[in-house]
Amino acid sequence: MAAPGALARGAVPGPPTRILDRRFAAQLVTAAEGLLERFGTPDAPGLLKSLRHEADEFPGLFREALRPEFSDAGMYVLRGLPVEDASLGPTPTGWSVAGDAGAxxxxxxxxxxxxxxHPMGWRGQQNGRMVNNIVPAPGHENEQTGASSTVLLAPHTEDAFHPRRADLLLLCCMRNHEGVATTASSVRLTDLAPEDVDALSRPMAPILPDDAYTSSALPDEVHACAGTVSPQPVRTLWPTPDGLTIRFDPAYTRFDGTDAAYRAAYARLEAELSRVVRAVALEQGDVLVVDNDVVVHGRVPFRSRYDGTDRWLKRALVHVPHRRGRPESERAEHGYGQPVIDPYCDGT
Ligand SMILES: [Fe+2]
Known part of the structure; x- marks a missing residue:
């Protein structure tokens, strides 16, 4: 198979950029300060319940600027949040010691x-916190998780193993002084033969939970479930009226039960995703908004220093209610027992 994530140079322009109006940015910060003062921590149930009301108060023009509609690029950069080094504090040396840093x-x-x-999260990811810190951590440099640094983080769908994975992925840049690039490839910019799309639309290979799910506290019954359920083959691609859609995580995919035609088509998909990859060097205050059904993302290797100045992103996940397009068969998947947190739903 093609080396996943190999960077094609110069072929594809950067993602569309939406500039955040300064007044709206200031309004956002003021609303956030008010909520933190009232509830104390970003994960307070009262704060999570208040988000909807606060967001409904945003001016219509602001909501328009945020609308989760995309070109075939499947992503955009929202630019203009007033994040500043001076007030931020040092980059934590791992999510487990981050606490409320940058709350x-x-x-x-x-x-x-x-x-x-709907903002959403996972009970088994970073101890169930709704917003996750993506920082390099000592001892994790070579993993295929957000805590790594020295290896290329292979392109993947966020939480591809789960049927209730997010519709949108938000990556907010706290600090990235060396311009370490996030990689992003839209499946709608690839050029695949119809036979390859057909081959990859068959449920052939299971995708297992990634290593980030083994380091968080979960109830014993969830670990028991994750250890005993049978891996379920899933579709890699499926066409929708809006275009091609993808569920992809080669680092955690089990190919042992697949046939040669599937593996050859998968290799051609990897090569196409590499051909159309964009290297997005997020700047402080940028938010990369990604359609998780269209774009696979990763990161180029970098050298971590653990001196408080390393690259630091924050990640949030969004469920878009009534969004259509995922295969019906996903409804029967067990998701390896990983429970979703959705403050606006029943939490199952
Ligand atoms: Fe990711």
């Missing part, structure tokens, strides 16, 4: 997520 921006990100849909 104001957690709330800002949750407000943006609430304006686009």
């Amino acid at each position: 104001l921006w957690d709330v800002v990100l949750l407000l943006l997520a609430a304006a686009m849909g």
Whole structure:
């Protein structure tokens, strides 16, 4: 198979950029400060319940600027949040020691997520926090998770193993002084033969939970479930009226039960995703908004220093209610027992 994530140079322009009006940015920060003052922490149930009301108060023009509609690029950069080094504090050396570092921006990100849909999270990811810190961590440099640094983080769909994976992924840049690139490839910019699309639309290979789900506290019964359920083959691609859609995570995909035609088509898909990849070097205050059904994302390797100045992103996930297009068969999947947190739904 093609080396996943190999960067094609110069062929594809950067993602569309939407500039955040300064007044709206200031309004967001003021609303976030007010919520933090009232509730104390971004994960307080009262704060999560208040997000919808706060987001509904945003001016119509602001909501228009955030609308989760995309070109075939499947992503855009929202630019203009006033994140500053001086008030931010050092980059934490791992999510497990981050605590409430940069909590104001957690709330800002949750407000943006609430304006686009339902903010959601995972009980088994970063101890169930709604906004996750993506920072390099000592000892994890070579993993295929957000805690890595020295290896290329292979392109993937966020939480591809689960039928209730997010519709949208938000990556907010706290600090990225060296311009370490996030990689992003839209399946709608690829050029695949109809036979390859057909081959990859068959449920052939299971995708297992990634390593980030083994390091968080989960109830014993969930670990028991994850350890005993049978992996379920899933579709890699499926066509929709809006275009081609993808569910992809080669680092955690089991290919042992697949046939040669599927593997050859998968290799051609990987090559196409590499051909159309965009290297997005997020700047401080940028939010990359990604359609998780259209774009696979990763990261180029970099050298971490653990001196408080390393690259630091915050990640939020969004469920967009009534969005259509995923295969009906996904409804029967077990999701390896990983429970979703959705403050606006029943939490199952
Ligand atoms: Fe990811």
